[in-house]
Amino acid sequence: MFVLGIESTCDETACAIVEDGRVIFSNLVASQAKMHEVYGGVVPELSCRSHVEDLIPLLKRALEEAGVRLSDLGLIAVSHAPGLVGALLIGLNAAKALSLALGVPFVGVNHVEAHLYAALMSNDASPSYPCLGVVISGGHTALWLMESLGQYRLIGQTVDDAAGEAFDKAAKMLGLPYPGGPQIEQAAKKGNPKAFPFKAGTVKGKPFDFSFSGLKTAVLYSIKPQDRDALELTEQLRADVAASFQEAALIDIVEKALKAAELYGVNDIVLGGGVTNNRRLRELFSERGQGKRCYWPSLELSLDNAAMIAGLGYHVYQRRGCRGDLYTLTCETRLPIDACNS
Ligand code: KG4
Ligand code: ZN
Secondary structure, eight states, X not given: OEEEEXXXXXXXXXXXXXXXXXXXXXXXXXXXXXXXXXXXXXXXXXXXXXXXXXXXXHHHHHHHHHTOOGGGEEXXXXXXXXXXXXXXXXXXXXXXXXXXXXXXXXXXXXXXXXXXXXXXXXXXXXXXXSEEEEEESSSOEEEEEEEETTEEEEEEEBSSOOHHHHHXXXXXXXXXXXXXXXXXXXXXXXXXXXXXOOOOEEETTEXXXXXXXXXXXXXXXXXXXXXXOOOOOOHHHHHHHHHHHXXXXXXXXXXXXXXXXXXXXXXXXXXXXXXXXXXXXHHHHHHHOTTOEEEOOOHHHHSSOSHHHHHHHHHHHHHTTSOOOOTTOOOOSSOOGGGSOO
């Protein structure tokens, strides 16, 4: 079955054609990063306008590249949650309109769950369930016990910034462009990770929750001390702050994930979200993972994309007994992945 995936939760418009949840025929992304860069973050109104402009041309190209016609589609999958409301509406309404016009069912899928599915799509082997799901993106940071694809129990989540958001904000303080994650990773290569004794936060009584806001403030004070004038942001200082920040944030994620895996007795760890792109993160898991098996998304599927939406949509549709969603489906700006699978 050919599934069209549509993604528009934030600042990427994406369309993909995927067969049977796995074989990618096309996977196109129109990123708005350049447009938002001047503002240092996503401007929702601009994002919506771009989704409107980009979606139809991208859809046409995705079909063309895949060699698939609209009449070949068996299902339309769209990320209907979570994200920016205006952005979500554009993808969801496009999916509904196509579904109605073509007489093809559509399903709404959860973007965060799709990030985990991206890792399953990228690996031939399947994890043994239960396993640990680790979502580290620009909007989310959470640990899930995955009983199976579609069954999740929340173990811990961020109480303030998401990991990717902290990377973006730290980068902004260091005068690096948006999105900041890859910029911090690049700058960190020339820096000393021990130059500053940064540490991510802990949450009382919740050992698997995350807190990155204190770490962010520590970054600010390292370049703008409260009791002195701001330091000159030399190349070396920027690299040292970036490396120390990156190490502290990533070690926190790796340690909490590994402790959770130990506590819940799971051997396999499935990771998803833009921060999984970070090489140092992958290194830390293999250095400290003690034989735990990690399932990483391919680099193509780690950032926002529509192949993971089409892929997951196929399974959502199958497990519901091949029933699509009703046209009354709304988009949700916040929706945990364990609330999505009725
Ligand atoms: O999953 P994603 O594409 O979008 C969301 O669903 O949020 O993640 C984007 C986030 C951004 O915050 C970006 O800075 C971060 O992922 N990111 C990285 C790296 N590449 C992207 N963070 C750290 N290191 C990277 N190499
Ligand atoms: Zn995402």
